[in-house]
Amino acid sequence: MSATKAYAAKSATTPIEPFSINRRDPKPHDVEIEILYCGVCHSDLHTARNEWGGTIYPVVPGHEIVGRVTRVGDHVKKFKAGDLAGVGCLVDSCRECENCKEGLEQYCENGMVGTYNAQEKDGSGITYGGYSKQIVAHEDFVLSISDKLPLQGVAPLLCAGITTYSPLRYWEVGKGDKVGILGLGGLGHMGVKLAVSFGAEVTMLSHTASKEADAKKLGAHKFILTSDEAQVKAAENYFDFILDTVSASHDYNMYLGMLKTNGIMTCVGAPPTPAQIPAFNLIMKRKSIGGSLIGGIPETQEMLDYCAEHNIVSDVEVINIKDINEAYERMLKGDVRYRFVIDMATL
Amino acid sequence: MSATKAYAAKSATTPIEPFSINRRDPKPHDVEIEILYCGVCHSDLHTARNEWGGTIYPVVPGHEIVGRVTRVGDHVKKFKAGDLAGVGCLVDSCRECENCKEGLEQYCENGMVGTYNAQEKDGSGITYGGYSKQIVAHEDFVLSISDKLPLQGVAPLLCAGITTYSPLRYWEVGKGDKVGILGLGGLGHMGVKLAVSFGAEVTMLSHTASKEADAKKLGAHKFILTSDEAQVKAAENYFDFILDTVSASHDYNMYLGMLKTNGIMTCVGAPPTPAQIPAFNLIMKRKSIGGSLIGGIPETQEMLDYCAEHNIVSDVEVINIKDINEAYERMLKGDVRYRFVIDMATL
Numbered sequence: 001m002s003a004t005k006a007y008a009a010k011s012a013t014t015p016i017e018p019f020s021i022n023r024r025d026p027k028p029h030d031v032e033i034e035i036l037y038c039g040v041c042h043s044d045l046h047t048a049r050n051e052w053g054g055t056i057y058p059v060v061p062g063h064e065i066v067g068r069v070t071r072v073g074d075h076v077k078k079f080k081a082g083d084l085a086g087v088g089c090l091v092d093s094c095r096e097c098e099n100c101k102e103g104l105e106q107y108c109e110n111g112m113v114g115t116y117n118a119q120e121k122d123g124s125g126i127t128y129g130g131y132s133k134q135i136v137a138h139e140d141f142v143l144s145i146s147d148k149l150p151l152q153g154v155a156p157l158l159c160a161g162i163t164t165y166s167p168l169r170y171w172e173v174g175k176g177d178k179v180g181i182l183g184l185g186g187l188g189h190m191g192v193k194l195a196v197s198f199g200a201e202v203t204m205l206s207h208t209a210s211k212e213a214d215a216k217k218l219g220a221h222k223f224i225l226t227s228d229e230a231q232v233k234a235a236e237n238y239f240d241f242i243l244d245t246v247s248a249s250h251d252y253n254m255y256l257g258m259l260k261t262n263g264i265m266t267c268v269g270a271p272p273t274p275a276q277i278p279a280f281n282l283i284m285k286r287k288s289i290g291g292s293l294i295g296g297i298p299e300t301q302e303m304l305d306y307c308a309e310h311n312i313v314s315d316v317e318v319i320n321i322k323d324i325n326e327a328y329e330r331m332l333k334g335d336v337r338y339r340f341v342i343d344m345a346t347l
Numbered sequence: 348m349s350a351t352k353a354y355a356a357k358s359a360t361t362p363i364e365p366f367s368i369n370r371r372d373p374k375p376h377d378v379e380i381e382i383l384y385c386g387v388c389h390s391d392l393h394t395a396r397n398e399w400g401g402t403i404y405p406v407v408p409g410h411e412i413v414g415r416v417t418r419v420g421d422h423v424k425k426f427k428a429g430d431l432a433g434v435g436c437l438v439d440s441c442r443e444c445e446n447c448k449e450g451l452e453q454y455c456e457n458g459m460v461g462t463y464n465a466q467e468k469d470g471s472g473i474t475y476g477g478y479s480k481q482i483v484a485h486e487d488f489v490l491s492i493s494d495k496l497p498l499q500g501v502a503p504l505l506c507a508g509i510t511t512y513s514p515l516r517y518w519e520v521g522k523g524d525k526v527g528i529l530g531l532g533g534l535g536h537m538g539v540k541l542a543v544s545f546g547a548e549v550t551m552l553s554h555t556a557s558k559e560a561d562a563k564k565l566g567a568h569k570f571i572l573t574s575d576e577a578q579v580k581a582a583e584n585y586f587d588f589i590l591d592t593v594s595a596s597h598d599y600n601m602y603l604g605m606l607k608t609n610g611i612m613t614c615v616g617a618p619p620t621p622a623q624i625p626a627f628n629l630i631m632k633r634k635s636i637g638g639s640l641i642g643g644i645p646e647t648q649e650m651l652d653y654c655a656e657h658n659i660v661s662d663v664e665v666i667n668i669k670d671i672n673e674a675y676e677r678m679l680k681g682d683v684r685y686r687f688v689i690d691m692a693t694l
Contacts, residue, residue, distance in 0.1 A: 282638025291629025
């Protein structure tokens with residue numbers, strides 16, 4: 001075991017503060033990584049403040065982790081000391097269920113193990129995330145990171161990237177498709193970049209007029225101001241696919257109305273109130289609404305490789321870890337373009 | 348114009364009663380059909396009683412029509428006098444929009460013309476349905492009916508049949524799939540027969556224990572009593588596809604819980620209250636909920652041909668048209684196995 005510097009929330013109402021955790025020594029299939037950058041996901045804040053319930057304190061958030069391998073277990077073949085490596089939202093799963101066998105570990109039927117705030121499968125304790133100096137994880141849940149891209153921009157790919165990449169791929173978004181991206185935050189900005197790179201015509205859907213220029217800078221072809229009834233009306237029956245990244249409560253039916261026949265809207269954000277959808281709004285044009293959760297390990301690697309090849313990274317603001325609480329407050333106000341990333345050298 | 352005997356509702360609160368309508372003489376592309384049987388769909392009752400709003404009185408319901416061609420217009424090539432023919436839920440559409448061109452007339456972007464209670468495209472008046480001695484329709488909306496099957500059992504295929512056939516085909520239900528059919532009425536019983544014929548493992552989902560034997564007689568392989576918590580729990584993560592034929596208000600989330608990863612639930616019934624769905628229930632296993640409306644003309648013909656080939660008809664109770672009001676009351680109680688069909692010789 002090695003004592004590792006970290007930052008933790010000790011309760012729902014106290015700030016994130018310095019803390020010390022123990023990381024296990026690498027077992028035969030483990031990879032030990034010195035963390036260089038860790039993205040700040042809204043889930044970190046939800047968990048730190050117990051907004052979803054179930055937080056086990058102290059909690060060390062962070063699941064957008066990139067760093068450099070420092071040690072590997074005897075049986076590890078995929079990594080060696082000095083390699084760049086990443087850890088995303090999960091560090092274990094049963095590996096035996098149908099979903100795990102298909103590389104859909106995020107949907108593990110026996111429960112995947114989150115990178116933080118989860119029980120280790122072997123009963124050895126609670127997982128601690130990336131707001132820390134190092135992490136030790138089984139090689140099956142460690143991703144290879146290319147050295148072609150700036151690492152601080154790669155970190156958010158591990159959650160924001162794969163969360164948008166996976167549904168765009170699953171629902172086969174590509175050339176000729178008209179795609180709406182709802183919400184321009186950490187997820188939404190990756191959704192725009194990825195959908196554009198897949199050849200789709202991409203429209204940012206936002207109720208904030210000032211986001212038009214931002215969205216277009218990211219590559220969006222069009223912008224619809226959703227607070228403008230005329231623009232919404234004009235967009236009826238327009239989209240093949242809408243990726244809904246919003247986790248605040250909102251009316252799904254306005255966006256369903258923008259789908260054309262056979263259109264699909266997929267949610268990656270989980271608002272606190274249920275979607276209220278008259279069946280009629282789905283029936284009349286054979287529309288669907290679906291959901292998608294991050295992505296499995298093989299697809300996460302595929303996404304990282306794709307982004308390296310296509311020069312796609314997250315737009316980030318790098319912060320000192322001592323400023324994490326201020327970053328949370330700014331994140332709540334949407335005051336970040338588009339992801340905070342902690343420079344772990346500041347720990 | 349020819350005066351035609353019919354039955355109509357003259358207001359939302361009066362019974363269906365004898366009435367006389369005028370049918371146009373066949374125009375060059377029209378087919379005149381002597382109606383032999385007309386199925387009784389729950390939509391007939393909703394419309395007669397103005398439960399969806401928008402009913403134009405007097406209304407002549409009926410959109411599950413089979414009969415024999417009596418006259419055809421000069422340009423009609425597909426039909427001749429003496430042929431069996433059918434008319435389903437729609438008698439016209441714009442024929443120019445993308446959906447019409449793809450044979451998805453039910454989703455016509457300029458509004459399809461329903462077989463009853465709709466404005467004719469040429470402004471000539473209101474459409475009157477199948478509770479009548481004859482009907483005249485454009486050949487493009489007239490279906491060929493095989494003489495292999497009993498006509499009274501074929502009539503309900505024009506709505507209940509295609510409404511279940513279309514989503515089962517669109518979502519590619521077949522061999523190896525575990526399919527749940529929710530609700531055992533006119534739609535549900537066709538859903539069971541069709542899904543079984545497509546090679547799926549079919550489970551009837553019902554809150555009425557006595558329906559188990561009925562469902563199995565129709566070919567269902569399994570039965571889940573949805574009022575039994577243990578049975579519901581045991582069915583978690585089980586189905587690839589659920590066809591929801593229920594138009595009473597119900598909790599969609601129980602059924603979403605029975606879907607496995609990537610599972611899809613499709614609604615063909617439209618309850619009066621919106622579905623309330625936490626996004627989480629879709630996200631956690633990449634589930635979707637969709638809707639589907641009847642089917643287009645080419646697919647309706649495909650379905651009729653398929654049913655003729657595979658000897659599939661609706662289970663019906665043939666009634667005298669003078670008993671239509673009693674039939675409505677029995678339909679409301681679910682006291683029909685599984686579709687009333689009017690013998691139009693009784694008119």
